[in-house]
Amino acid sequence: MSERLERGIEALRGQIDSKVDTFFSSCVHCGICAESCLFYTETEDPRYTPIYKTEPLRKVWKEEHTFWGKFSKKLGFSKSLTEDDLANWEELVYDGCTSCGRCSMVCPVGIDIADMIYRVKQGLEASGYSPQDLVGAADRTVEFGSPMGDLHPALQSHIKHIEADTGLTVPIDVEGADYMTTISANEVVLYPEYIAALTRIFHHAGVSWTISSEAFEATNAGLQLGDNKIATELVGRIAKAAEKLKVKAVVSPECGHAYAAIRWNGPNYLGKSYSFKVVHILELLDDLYREGRIKTSGMESAKLTFHDPCQLVRRGGVDAQPRELLGTVAENVIEMKDHGKMNWCCGGGGGVSAIERAADLRITVFNRKKSQLDGLDVKTMVTACSNCRTVLEDGLEANDMDIEVVGLTELIADHLVDDKAKPAAKTA
Amino acid sequence: MLEYIIDGPLWYFSLAVFVIGVLWKLGSIIFAKRKADFSVARGSSVPGAIRTVLTRFIPDKGMFSEIKLQVFAGYSFHLGLFALVFFAAPHVKFFDEHMLGFSWVTMPHWAFIVAAQFAFLGLLLLWLHRMINPVSRLISTASDHVTTILTFVVMLTGCLALLESFSGLRLLHRFSVELFLIIFPFSSLMHAFTFVPSRALTGAWFGRRGIKS
Amino acid sequence: MSKLFFRWLFSIMFLTLNFLMPAFAADSSGTDSMGNNSASVSQQFGVKSLGTDLWRDVRQRDTDIIGISQNKALKAGVLIDTKGNEWREFRQQWLLPYGGYFLIGALAFLTLLFLVVRKSRIPGGRSGKKVRRLTSMQIISHWFMVALIGFMSLTGLLLLFGRFVIIPLMGADAFSPIASASKEGHNLMGPLVVVSLILMLAYYIRYNWPAKGDLKWLFTLGGLLSKKHLEVGFFNAGEKVLFWLTIVLGIVISVSGLLLLFPYYEPTIERTQLALLIHAIAALILIAMVFGHIWMVLTVEGTIDAMKDGKVDENWAKSHHSRWYATASKSQPSESKVAESESGTSEPNKEGAY
Numbered sequence: 001m002s003e004r005l006e007r008g009i010e011a012l013r014g015q016i017d018s019k020v021d022t023f024f025s026s027c028v029h030c031g032i033c034a035e036s037c038l039f040y041t042e043t044e045d046p047r048y049t050p051i052y053k054t055e056p057l058r059k060v061w062k063e064e065h066t067f068w069g070k071f072s073k074k075l076g077f078s079k080s081l082t083e084d085d086l087a088n089w090e091e092l093v094y095d096g097c098t099s100c101g102r103c104s105m106v107c108p109v110g111i112d113i114a115d116m117i118y119r120v121k122q123g124l125e126a127s128g129y130s131p132q133d134l135v136g137a138a139d140r141t142v143e144f145g146s147p148m149g150d151l152h153p154a155l156q157s158h159i160k161h162i163e164a165d166t167g168l169t170v171p172i173d174v175e176g177a178d179y180m181t182t183i184s185a186n187e188v189v190l191y192p193e194y195i196a197a198l199t200r201i202f203h204h205a206g207v208s209w210t211i212s213s214e215a216f217e218a219t220n221a222g223l224q225l226g227d228n229k230i231a232t233e234l235v236g237r238i239a240k241a242a243e244k245l246k247v248k249a250v251v252s253p254e255c256g257h258a259y260a261a262i263r264w265n266g267p268n269y270l271g272k273s274y275s276f277k278v279v280h281i282l283e284l285l286d287d288l289y290r291e292g293r294i295k296t297s298g299m300e301s302a303k304l305t306f307h308d309p310c311q312l313v314r315r316g317g318v319d320a321q322p323r324e325l326l327g328t329v330a331e332n333v334i335e336m337k338d339h340g341k342m343n344w345c346c347g348g349g350g351g352v353s354a355i356e357r358a359a360d361l362r363i364t365v366f367n368r369k370k371s372q373l374d375g376l377d378v379k380t381m382v383t384a385c386s387n388c389r390t391v392l393e394d395g396l397e398a399n400d401m402d403i404e405v406v407g408l409t410e411l412i413a414d415h416l417v418d419d420k421a422k423p424a425a426k427t428a
Numbered sequence: 429m430l431e432y433i434i435d436g437p438l439w440y441f442s443l444a445v446f447v448i449g450v451l452w453k454l455g456s457i458i459f460a461k462r463k464a465d466f467s468v469a470r471g472s473s474v475p476g477a478i479r480t481v482l483t484r485f486i487p488d489k490g491m492f493s494e495i496k497l498q499v500f501a502g503y504s505f506h507l508g509l510f511a512l513v514f515f516a517a518p519h520v521k522f523f524d525e526h527m528l529g530f531s532w533v534t535m536p537h538w539a540f541i542v543a544a545q546f547a548f549l550g551l552l553l554l555w556l557h558r559m560i561n562p563v564s565r566l567i568s569t570a571s572d573h574v575t576t577i578l579t580f581v582v583m584l585t586g587c588l589a590l591l592e593s594f595s596g597l598r599l600l601h602r603f604s605v606e607l608f609l610i611i612f613p614f615s616s617l618m619h620a621f622t623f624v625p626s627r628a629l630t631g632a633w634f635g636r637r638g639i640k641s
Numbered sequence: 642m643s644k645l646f647f648r649w650l651f652s653i654m655f656l657t658l659n660f661l662m663p664a665f666a667a668d669s670s671g672t673d674s675m676g677n678n679s680a681s682v683s684q685q686f687g688v689k690s691l692g693t694d695l696w697r698d699v700r701q702r703d704t705d706i707i708g709i710s711q712n713k714a715l716k717a718g719v720l721i722d723t724k725g726n727e728w729r730e731f732r733q734q735w736l737l738p739y740g741g742y743f744l745i746g747a748l749a750f751l752t753l754l755f756l757v758v759r760k761s762r763i764p765g766g767r768s769g770k771k772v773r774r775l776t777s778m779q780i781i782s783h784w785f786m787v788a789l790i791g792f793m794s795l796t797g798l799l800l801l802f803g804r805f806v807i808i809p810l811m812g813a814d815a816f817s818p819i820a821s822a823s824k825e826g827h828n829l830m831g832p833l834v835v836v837s838l839i840l841m842l843a844y845y846i847r848y849n850w851p852a853k854g855d856l857k858w859l860f861t862l863g864g865l866l867s868k869k870h871l872e873v874g875f876f877n878a879g880e881k882v883l884f885w886l887t888i889v890l891g892i893v894i895s896v897s898g899l900l901l902l903f904p905y906y907e908p909t910i911e912r913t914q915l916a917l918l919i920h921a922i923a924a925l926i927l928i929a930m931v932f933g934h935i936w937m938v939l940t941v942e943g944t945i946d947a948m949k950d951g952k953v954d955e956n957w958a959k960s961h962h963s964r965w966y967a968t969a970s971k972s973q974p975s976e977s978k979v980a981e982s983e984s985g986t987s988e989p990n991k992e993g994a995y
Contacts, residue, residue, distance in 0.1 A: 017460070017463075018456070018457055018460030018461075018462070019629055021456070021457070021460075022457050022622055022625050022626050022629060023626055023629075025453065025616070025618050025619070025622045025626075026616075026618070026619040026622040026623050026626040027616065027619070028572065028616050028619050029558070029564060029567045029568045029569065029572050029616070030498055030502075030564065031498070031561060031563035031564040031567065032487075032491070032495050032498055034563040035491055035494040035495055036488075036491055040563070041494075044562075046562045046563040046565075046566040046567075047566070049563050049566065049567055051567060052566060052567050066614070067614045068571070068614055068615075104630060104634075104641070105488065105641055106487070106488050106491055107484075107630075108484055108487075108502075108623075109484070109619055109622075109623040109626050109627065110480055110481070110484050110623065110626045110627030110628070110629070110630040110631065111626060111630065112629070112630045112633060115633075263467065264467045264637065265467075266467070267465075267466030267467045267468075268463070268465060268466055268467065270466075271466070272466055273466045273467075273468070274468075277468070278468075314639065315637070315639075316637065317470050317471070317637035317638040317639050319638075319639060337490065338490040341639055341640075341641075342488060342490055497778065497781070541829060544829060545829065545830075545832055545833055548829075548830065548833060549833055549836060552785055552788055552789075552833075553781060553785060556780075556781045556784050556785055556788075557777070557781055560777055560780045560781055560784070560950075560951075561777050562950075584826070587825055587826055587829045587830075588821075588822035588823075588825055588826050589822070589825070590825040590829065591821050591824070591825055593821060594817060594818035594821055594822075596818045597818050597821065597822055
């Protein structure tokens with residue numbers, strides 16, 4: 001057995017607990033999960049069937065935890081996991097799965113397939129069968145702070161512009177602030193308007209906030225790669241910074257996986273509860289709205305729709321706030337046929353958008369979002385995840401669709417009342 | 429000789445394997461040590477678990493048109509089989525005389541036949557689907573096919589012995605049932621019991637996050 | 642040992658068995674060792690029994706006489722019903738032998754065709770490119786019907802002819818449970834045939850309406866005689882004939898079968914016997930047709946592909962169903978057998994991971 005295979009099996013073995021055992025014991029291979037996965041429905045390639053993606057884990061489970069598996073292994077006719085299996089599953093698990101979790105919602109025997117696929121990533125990563133793009137991103141994050149390298153200069157430049165445009169200050173490293181906000185690399189590089197929007201809203205609502213210069217990166221490349229050690233390290237940085245600045249809460253930006261990493265996985269990576277709360281920016285905005293601290297005026301009258309980021313809504317639980325908030329600034333919201341917790345994935349989450357070789361696949365599976373939009377007759381799609389935004393924009397462009405993608409936080413900011421800090425000439 | 433074995437030792441053996449196997453598996457699931465979740469819950473897990481155990485019986489509205497065969501054939505088979513195993517007069521008589529010592533209300537004969545027809549219809553369609561649909565063909569294991577065939581044989585031998593007049597046919601049915609009971613704990617047939625904790629675990633996970641699944 | 646050798650060997654074994662069958666038929670027309678039956682004995686000796694007229698009426702030899710009775714049951718006015726015996730005689734003298742000869746003849750004829758007619762190869766050979774012809778549900782419906790008709794044919798034939806085969810081979814003690822099992826199985830699965838007919842109608846009817854070229858196809862026996870290429874749509878006329886005959890015979894069999902299962906509608910013995918007769922005749926014709934269908938599918942290369950994974954070779958489609966292929970190939974990208982995976986990476990074990 002090669003060393004890589006050994007490492008892979010060891011990692012997979014470590015992932016098998018009673019939950020995995022219960023799930024694999026219950027699967028009757030009905031194939032319903034395939035119909036819920038856009039990677040299958042848009043390619044009709046049965047290898048993208050969600051439960052099929054868990055094959056490497058199942059093989060180890062079968063050989064070590066079932067009677068027939070142990071029996072056939074002893075007698076020498078067991079179909080053990082091979083290194084070829086690991087190599088072949090890399091594309092299925094990394095390119096062909098965003099952990100969107102639709103499969104987990106429809107399985108008749110209630111298997112959390114998305115969670116199982118995440119466990120498979122641990123094995124693939126340990127054996128070295130993970131995409132170079134993600135490995136690089138993880139390494140860069142560990143060394144420089146962000147998947148795209150050291151984003152301090154870019155961030156500082158954006159902050160300077162924001163402060164110049166708005167006349168407001170972006171508080172850095174303020175000890176004792178209520179909220180420490182993190183930002184995803186995508187927002188820093190592609191959507192710095194998000195940071196501007198945050199600044200304006202927090203000023204308007206009188207929120208005491210700050211950004212930590214030591215740990216502003218929200219994107220958890222370890223989660224995307226499937227390396228729990230790196231994921232732990234990255235979450236640890238944010239936790240340490242939050243404790244150092246003695247903030248009450250950490251605010252997660254518009255990024256689904258970043259929210260999942262810090263809100264739900266983080267304490268378990270670290271093995272203890274946080275001394276601070278974690279909220280998604282939309283949860284915070286919704287709270288501020290209810291407290292009357294955010295006042296908006298005017299409504300978007302054009303028809304628009306909302307794309308639900310999977311890790312935020314379905315897997316994150318923030319399902320009410322997006323529509324509550326949208327409803328305060330838009331009066332003509334048309335829902336896609338499958339919306340809310342059963343909306344379809346953009347196709348690029350969980351690191352898929354970072355994998356260059358998966359570009360064609362992403363465009364193909366975008367056909368699902370396209371068919372959701374066909375017939376809706378909207379010119380604007382609002383969402384709350386910067387990665388979804390990029391992926392959706394790519395898909396819309398590839399299909400020559402004239403639809404603008406807008407971030408929800410920015411939309412709220414555009415409607416703030418008495419917002420002297422609003423930069424001129426911003427079209428709503 | 430054969431009659432003695434099938435009605436005697438083999439029956440007790442198969443029953444023991446089945447009962448011990450099921451209890452062992454369920455026990456290992458229920459008494460497993462669970463890792464603590466240090467994240468702050470938004471909703472509660474127990475209501476979520478119960479909710480999911482019940483609601484997964486209902487297919488998702490948006491997906492329904494794509495999975496019509498699995499839903500209809502699945503329910504036809506399971507409900508038909510459940511009805512005929514537990515409410516067909518010859519079976520209730522068997523439970524009364526050989527196992528429990530009490531009986532309960534049984535279906536009229538025609539209902540027994542109708543239930544059996546639904547069960548056969550569902551099983552045949554599902555098995556054909558398993559072999560023809562590219563997804564199920566790829567993911568199905570040898571165990572799936574063996575258990576499907578075995579279930580079919582149990583049902584068929586039962587049907588063939590309906591007149592209850594030939595010991596050979598009755599023994600064939602009983603023998604296939606014993607094989608079924610022996611294979612049960614070592615195959616995906618266990619889903620009949622493990623689907624409850626499986627749904628509950630996922631329901632708890634979603635419930636904790638405040639999502640109704 | 643080549644495939645051809647086995648083909649001949651099994652065909653000859655099968656034919657031999659066919660022709661030996663009648664020898665197993667028990668002769669049961671009620672004759673004694675001298676070749677006389679009981680009625681002719683009394684006639685030979687000319688003894689006039691005193692109650693012959695009375696008993697002739699009671700025995701219902703000349704006409705049907707129904708008396709009056711206080712008992713209000715259906716056949717209370719009939720003292721001795723001869724219809725059961727009449728049916729038994731009819732069954733043994735006509736239905737079984739002629740039905741049997743028909744079936745064996747059909748099988749023998751098809752075996753002959755199978756040996757003599759050369760397999761029709763795909764013109765130009767397999768192209769390697771496939772086009773989708775049938776959906777999953779169409780394939781499932783077909784094989785569901787196959788399973789059911791197969792089971793019903795087996796049990797039905799056992800009920801009709803079983804004793805002549807099983808008793809000589811395995812003895813009467815073995816035959817009783819087999820016959821009982823066949824009856825119970827045949828009766829229970831019967832209603833499912835109705836379901837399979839509904840499924841076949843639902844998924845195939847739209848391809849079976851008469852269309853241009855059907856008559857031409859029939860008159861030239863599908864181009865067998867003229868060797869000219871015929872423009873054919875989704876199904877050719879022969880397939881349509883098979884479809885409609887199956888549906889019609891299936892309906893006849895189902896209705897007669899349901900009447901036999903649930904004789905609540907006019908439950909007279911005449912109705913039952915008629916239903917049984919129609920049921921048996923229609924079933925025998927259907928079975929013979931199925932033999933023919935199987936022979937046809939095995940003789941034309943590439944035909945069975947459609948029922949395996951729903952896809953057929955393009956050259957097969959171009960040759961046999963050109964009109965359908967013209968529209969189908971436009972709406973589907975043609976799939977190359979070699980490069981079936983989307984990604985450029987090596988594929989996982991295509992047979993499944995098990």
